[in-house]
Amino acid sequence: MAKQKTKYTKVELKKFEANILAKMAEVNQSIEGVRSTTKPTNSVFIQERSEDFNEGTEAHEVEKNFLLMSRESDYLVNLQKALQRIKDGTYGICEISTKTPEKCESPDCPLISKERLMEVPNATKGVFCKEKKKLNLI
Numbered sequence: 001m002a003k004q005k006t007k008y009t010k011v012e013l014k015k016f017e018a019n020i021l022a023k024m025a026e027v028n029q030s031i032e033g034v035r036s037t038t039k040p041t042n043s044v045f046i047q048e049r050s051e052d053f054n055e056g057t058e059a060h061e062v063e064k065n066f067l068l069m070s071r072e073s074d075y076l077v078n079l080q081k082a083l084q085r086i087k088d089g090t091y092g093i094c095e096i097s098t099k100t101p102e103k104c105e106s107p108d109c110p111l112i113s114k115e116r117l118m119e120v121p122n123a124t125k126g127v128f129c130k131e132k133k134k135l136n137l138i
């Protein structure tokens, strides 16, 4: 087997950190948007998930905003955890590989691919591992 990289370098981690911080700023802005208006248009989450919601009454609007805020706060918490992992030097390493290495079989594992981490900075598992975990195969 080819020798595989099992950790990202400091330089790479710096890039990921900048990416996480940018996402956090985005989420914070979006939460501010929800707070200051009942019809936020600047939320990335609304754009992505607008199909989840029907146009509704003001009560719906409030509920929707509440959902959004809690979703985005969860996301923020996860991003903070990701920052912590950067500090610990464990960022980008598939969780499954530390717990059950024999089951960690994504092509990019044990390192989560850069593309995926830029896209989903709070990812803790390689993409196959995540799917398998979902299906309770791990």
Ligand SMILES: [Zn+2]
Residues within 6 Å of the ligand: 094, 095, 096, 097, 103, 104, 105, 106, 109, 110, 125, 126, 129
């Ligand atoms: Zn894995």
